[in-house]
Amino acid sequence: MSVPDLSDPDLKRLMVRLGLPAMAGLSLNAAHQVVDAGFVGQLGAAPLAVLVLLAPFAGLVAALGIGLGIGAASTTARALGAKKPQHARQIAGVAFCATFALAVAVGGLLLIARAPALRMLGVPPSSMSLASSYYTFLSLTVSFGLIQIMCDFLAIGRGAARMSLRTLALCFGLNMMLDPVFIFAFGLGLDGAALATLTAQIITLGVWAVWFRAPERRPEAGSVALLVPIIRVGAPEAVSFAVTTFGFIAVLRLAADLGGLEAVAGLGLALRLLFVLILPLEGFAIGVQPILAHAHGEGAHARLVHAQAILVRAALVAGGLAAIVVYFCAAPLAGLLSNSAAVQQNAAMSLGWLMLAVPAIAVRLVGQISLQAAIRPWLALWLGLAPMGWVFWPVLGALVPRYAMVALPLSITLAACLSAILALALLRHARLSHDAMGVSA
Numbered sequence: 001m002s003v004p005d006l007s008d009p010d011l012k013r014l015m016v017r018l019g020l021p022a023m024a025g026l027s028l029n030a031a032h033q034v035v036d037a038g039f040v041g042q043l044g045a046a047p048l049a050v051l052v053l054l055a056p057f058a059g060l061v062a063a064l065g066i067g068l069g070i071g072a073a074s075t076t077a078r079a080l081g082a083k084k085p086q087h088a089r090q091i092a093g094v095a096f097c098a099t100f101a102l103a104v105a106v107g108g109l110l111l112i113a114r115a116p117a118l119r120m121l122g123v124p125p126s127s128m129s130l131a132s133s134y135y136t137f138l139s140l141t142v143s144f145g146l147i148q149i150m151c152d153f154l155a156i157g158r159g160a161a162r163m164s165l166r167t168l169a170l171c172f173g174l175n176m177m178l179d180p181v182f183i184f185a186f187g188l189g190l191d192g193a194a195l196a197t198l199t200a201q202i203i204t205l206g207v208w209a210v211w212f213r214a215p216e217r218r219p220e221a222g223s224v225a226l227l228v229p230i231i232r233v234g235a236p237e238a239v240s241f242a243v244t245t246f247g248f249i250a251v252l253r254l255a256a257d258l259g260g261l262e263a264v265a266g267l268g269l270a271l272r273l274l275f276v277l278i279l280p281l282e283g284f285a286i287g288v289q290p291i292l293a294h295a296h297g298e299g300a301h302a303r304l305v306h307a308q309a310i311l312v313r314a315a316l317v318a319g320g321l322a323a324i325v326v327y328f329c330a331a332p333l334a335g336l337l338s339n340s341a342a343v344q345q346n347a348a349m350s351l352g353w354l355m356l357a358v359p360a361i362a363v364r365l366v367g368q369i370s371l372q373a374a375i376r377p378w379l380a381l382w383l384g385l386a387p388m389g390w391v392f393w394p395v396l397g398a399l400v401p402r403y404a405m406v407a408l409p410l411s412i413t414l415a416a417c418l419s420a421i422l423a424l425a426l427l428r429h430a431r432l433s434h435d436a437m438g439v440s441a
Contacts, residue, residue, distance in 0.1 A: 006080065006159055007298065011291070015291060018159060018290065022156060023283040023287060024280075025152070025164050025169070025283055026279040026283030026286075027276075028172040029172055029283075030276040030279040033276075034273065035176045039179045040183070041343075042339060043183075043190065045261050045343055046126070046130065049264045049265045051134075051190065052268025053122060053131070053252055053256075054135065056121075057117065058138055060249075061142040063245060064146065065102075065146040066241055067238020067239070068095060068231075069150050069154070069234070070289075071232070071234025072092070073154065073157030074233045074289065074290070076091050076092065077157045077158075077290035078296065079297075082297050090223075091230065092212075092217070093221050094222045094224065094227055094230070095219075100147065106142065106146065110139040114132065114135055120249075122253040122256055130190060133191055137194030137198060141201060144198065148208070151208040153286075156290060170207065171201060174196075174199070174203060183196070233372055236381030239384070239385070240384025240389070241384070247388030247393075252264055254400070255267045258408075262343050263346050265340070265347075266334070266344070266350060267409070269343065271350075273351060273354075274354045276326075281362045288307070288369070291307060292308075296373050304370075312424070315365065319358045319360075319362035320359045323356065330348045330352055334347035349405075350409040357416035359420075360413075360420035361387070363424060364416065364420050364422075367383055367422075370426075383423060386415070388412075388415065392412070392415035396408075399414075
């Protein structure tokens with residue numbers, strides 16, 4: 001399997017070659033999340049509400065892996081751009097060691113903190129027993145997930161987006177096939193969904209172990225100092241992802257206060273369908289980020305600006321078309337995923353507002369990956385914290401007293417649009433000043 005040349009002068013072809021496999025990989029992730037929710041939704045509103053309430057908690061842990069992964073991928077791409085393949089292998093070795101240690105620590109901490117974590121997430125007393133059992137298996141899946149995330153990002157950093165796609169297809173495909181077996185055939189209910197995920201993860205990690213044994217990719221021992229650039233690039237993404245996750249946790253708790261379990265389940269379904277659109281766009285952005293990082297390593301400012309312009313246009317067109325399709329299919333989609341009329345009503349209402357945010361979220365992603373590729377972590381953090389952080393909370397506080405439940409998806413949409421405007425301003429500044437997201441003069 002050939003690895004693309006990140007300096008290929010045919011920029012559009014290279015972006016398609018790297019972006020589409022990563023896009024397809026996260027599309028499978030999105031499909032898996034919806035299918036998972038659909039199966040659990042047939043068990044009733046309570047299991048679905050527990051799944052929805054605990055999902056952001058898993059996302060909070062994944063933020064650590066994504067931060068390390070993005071940092072490792074960007075650092076690897078820059079090392080390869082600078083013609084330092086051994087340095088890239090040493091980066092992989094240090095990144096894997098840090099990820100293994102983090103996975104063990106996180107898994108143990110989650111199990112110890114079970115009771116306070118469930119209370120923080122707002123699980124109602126009537127569902128506490130159900131949530132406690134599911135939480136045990138969830139703690140294991142997030143630990144294995146950290147290692148899998150690092151494997152994906154290190155492959156993407158090398159331009160091997162197709163390998164990432166194949167392993168994601170294997171993992172999520174197995175997960176979707178095993179869901180009905182564990183949930184219904186084995187009679188494990190909600191726990192079965194987590195066990196299906198764990199089984200698929202273990203098999204996929206075995207495939208990654210074989211891939212990384214190749215001499216040109218085999219991780220090597222390196223200095224702990226190599227973690228510094230990885231963390232420098234990845235920490236802002238981890239923090240922004242964590243803040244976003246906290247925002248979703250708070251929104252779901254507000255939904256529980258305003259409308260009960262049915263409102264939580266409905267909004268949770270709508271958010272999962274939003275991710276069906278956002279994750280593929282994010283996947284494409286992650287796939288092409290090594291091109292930006294490689295150009296940064298070469299000092300090719302014109303190439304960076306050209307790539308950013310292509311990405312903004314693609315974000316607006318693809319995001320807009322996808323949002324229109326889902327907007328007009330909101331009610332039927334909600335009906336497929338739940339057998340509760342109240343859940344369906346809340347999901348359809350939330351989807352109507354959330355779809356307006358899709359193009360804006362896509363544009364903000366372009367700004368985010370551009371900042372990361374140019375090693376501007378604090379600007380990346382500032383932009384990343386906007387949609388569910390410093391822009392979101394004032395909007396939410398102003399709208400909830402007047403619009404109640406409607407304010408939750410509406411606030412997410414308005415904050416996303418304001419964040420997109422900020423991203424466009426930063427991109428324009430970079431084009432005019434030759435810094436910020438480009439190559440420093």
